[in-house]
Amino acid sequence: MSVKQISIFLENKPGKMCEMTDVLAANKINMRALSLAETDGFGIVRIIVDDVYEATTVLKDAGYINKLTSVVVVELPDVPGGLNQVLKVFAENRVNLEYIYALSAETSTEKAYMVFRVDDHKSAEAALTKAGIRVITQEEIAAL
Amino acid sequence: MERYFQKEIECASRDEIVAIQNKKLVEQVKHVWEHVPYYRKKMEEKGVTPEDIKTIDDLHKLPFLSKYDLRDAYPYGLLGVPLKDCVRIHSTSGTTGKRVVAFYTQEDIDLWDDCCARALMAAGATEEDVCQVSYGFGLFTGGAGLNGGSHKVGCLTIPMSSGNTERQIMFIQDLSATIICCTPSYAAYLGESMKEMGLGPDDIPLKAGIFGAEAWSEEMRREIEKTLGIKAYDIYGLTELSGPGVAFECSAQSGMHINEDHFIAEIIDPVTEEVLPDGSQGELVFTAIDKKAFPMMRYRTRDICTLHREKCPCGRTHVKMEKPKGRSDDMLIIRGVNVFPSQIETVLLEHGYQANYQIIVGRVNNTDTLDVHVEMTPEMFTDNVTEITRRQNELVAGLKSMLGIKAKVTLVAPKSITRSEGKAVRVIDNRKI
Numbered sequence: 001m002s003v004k005q006i007s008i009f010l011e012n013k014p015g016k017m018c019e020m021t022d023v024l025a026a027n028k029i030n031m032r033a034l035s036l037a038e039t040d041g042f043g044i045v046r047i048i049v050d051d052v053y054e055a056t057t058v059l060k061d062a063g064y065i066n067k068l069t070s071v072v073v074v075e076l077p078d079v080p081g082g083l084n085q086v087l088k089v090f091a092e093n094r095v096n097l098e099y100i101y102a103l104s105a106e107t108s109t110e111k112a113y114m115v116f117r118v119d120d121h122k123s124a125e126a127a128l129t130k131a132g133i134r135v136i137t138q139e140e141i142a143a144l
Numbered sequence: 145m146e147r148y149f150q151k152e153i154e155c156a157s158r159d160e161i162v163a164i165q166n167k168k169l170v171e172q173v174k175h176v177w178e179h180v181p182y183y184r185k186k187m188e189e190k191g192v193t194p195e196d197i198k199t200i201d202d203l204h205k206l207p208f209l210s211k212y213d214l215r216d217a218y219p220y221g222l223l224g225v226p227l228k229d230c231v232r233i234h235s236t237s238g239t240t241g242k243r244v245v246a247f248y249t250q251e252d253i254d255l256w257d258d259c260c261a262r263a264l265m266a267a268g269a270t271e272e273d274v275c276q277v278s279y280g281f282g283l284f285t286g287g288a289g290l291n292g293g294s295h296k297v298g299c300l301t302i303p304m305s306s307g308n309t310e311r312q313i314m315f316i317q318d319l320s321a322t323i324i325c326c327t328p329s330y331a332a333y334l335g336e337s338m339k340e341m342g343l344g345p346d347d348i349p350l351k352a353g354i355f356g357a358e359a360w361s362e363e364m365r366r367e368i369e370k371t372l373g374i375k376a377y378d379i380y381g382l383t384e385l386s387g388p389g390v391a392f393e394c395s396a397q398s399g400m401h402i403n404e405d406h407f408i409a410e411i412i413d414p415v416t417e418e419v420l421p422d423g424s425q426g427e428l429v430f431t432a433i434d435k436k437a438f439p440m441m442r443y444r445t446r447d448i449c450t451l452h453r454e455k456c457p458c459g460r461t462h463v464k465m466e467k468p469k470g471r472s473d474d475m476l477i478i479r480g481v482n483v484f485p486s487q488i489e490t491v492l493l494e495h496g497y498q499a500n501y502q503i504i505v506g507r508v509n510n511t512d513t514l515d516v517h518v519e520m521t522p523e524m525f526t527d528n529v530t531e532i533t534r535r536q537n538e539l540v541a542g543l544k545s546m547l548g549i550k551a552k553v554t555l556v557a558p559k560s561i562t563r564s565e566g567k568a569v570r571v572i573d574n575r576k577i
């Protein structure tokens with residue numbers, strides 16, 4: 001059920017991010033979510049896209065090292081306490097979070113979408129489903 | 145089965161080798177005294193005449209030649225025969241100062257080709273083989289030397305030269321090349337390019353490679369052997385002494401046999417210039433005892449290594465030299481510590497990185513800085529910043545324990561370090577001293 005996130009190695013230098021998004025733009029790849037982790041020497045860009053296969057292929061051809069990682073994408077009500085509800089499920093089920101970022105959806109203004117990288121995505125997804133929280137699949141990403 | 149190009153001489157007894165060296169040395173000293181005024185003057189200054197040189201035990205009496213002499217005497221000052229008797233020149237890459245121009249008579253080229261043929265046959269070459277020479281052709285000695293040697297063995301020779309990697313791989317496949325000769329960094333690059341094209345070692349017929357002209361480590365050898373599916377042999381030489389083939393590796397892969405019937409090797413203390421006993425580490429010095437056009441006497445190579453005379457399982461009796469620790473020219477002195485690029489390469493490969501690196505030396509507030517740029521690889525990349533940083537710190541610790549000084553490690557994008565198709569540029573020294 002998990003969604004594939006693409007992680008890309010970039011040097012931490014002016015223009016490097018732009019060079020990478022040039023490749024995505026030229027190949028008409030739409031990013032739905034993006035997060036950047038940086039150190040003083042390098043950065044890792046994490047993206048969720050509509051077409052994972054196409055994106056990894058064009059990135060590899062352009063010389064970018066990238067890896068796929070499983071993440072959990074969750075739909076939550078865009079109201080105060082919305083995120084808190086999801087985090088409670090994780091806390092109760094001892095799921096450890098590595099990082100979180102937001103995903104933008106075009107179809108809804110009432111719903112928010114968050115991307116979670118957790119230590120065990122399978123048990124996280126099971127716990128969320130049990131708590132009645134909607135987990136988004138890879139196929140649904142393009143339609144959001 | 146071990147193969148030899150000139151078994152009688154390659155496996156001669158110590159007495160026979162010494163007898164050849166004695167005879168050739170005496171003749172060579174006379175030749176130089178009579179035909180090379182530059183060296184005669186050096187001998188006279190040292191109070192040595194040809195009569196003082198009766199055997200190789202008298203070799204230490206002769207004056208040294210160094211790169212500085214080659215520059216002083218440029219271009220004809222060390223020529224030993226009339227120009228009309230010379231048939232070719234070769235020249236060094238000359239990154240600093242004047243290039244070295246070396247001259248050859250036809251006989252000089254013949255004996256050089258013999259040396260390369262010995263190296264090829266020690267790597268298993270026969271007339272059945274197809275030998276792709278991917279060293280540069282031209283002033284550089286690599287291409288011409290191995291090309292000549294390959295002809296002598298009777299291999300079908302592909303005088304490929306360096307560059308155009310896809311065409312290199314196409315020829316290896318289409319013409320079934322079994323032996324390749326190039327620089328080790330180019331061999332590694334070929335391996336990488338093959339991987340990118342989705343080709344593995346089983347997709348090419350290569351079985352052996354002869355790699356030289358730059359320093360490389362054991363780890364790099366193993367990496368090349370794995371990606372190309374071959375046995376990788378080292379070869380040593382320098383333009384001043386003809387080119388590749390002064391020494392070459394046999395199947396034992398434990399040092400290179402010096403062609404002692406053409407070159408006498410000594411190890412000296414680079415500071416006191418004293419001759420050191422076999423087994424000591426020091427600067428390698430060569431005397432070419434039968435090359436006539438460019439007769440180098442006690443030439444200081446700047447290479448730091450050790451000589452070994454233990455019996456070799458291959459049957460060859462010629463002395464073996466260890467892989468040079470690096471040219472003393474390549475050696476960096478950083479915060480007072482001697483650092484060779486080959487040491488850094490060893491640590492990188494031990495830690496799972498490729499040998500694609502660049503060493504950047506600088507000086508901040510009168511203290512030297514050492515920054516090693518290493519290319520990220522798909523194998524070493526993960527989504528986990530903590531993990532990458534942990535590996536980076538392990539590398540820093542590994543470098544510290546190898547070099548004795550702290551180096552900064554910067555991970556850079558793949559292929560961002562300029563690839564060489566000849567010799568690799570490993571060091572950028574920004575210190576203004």
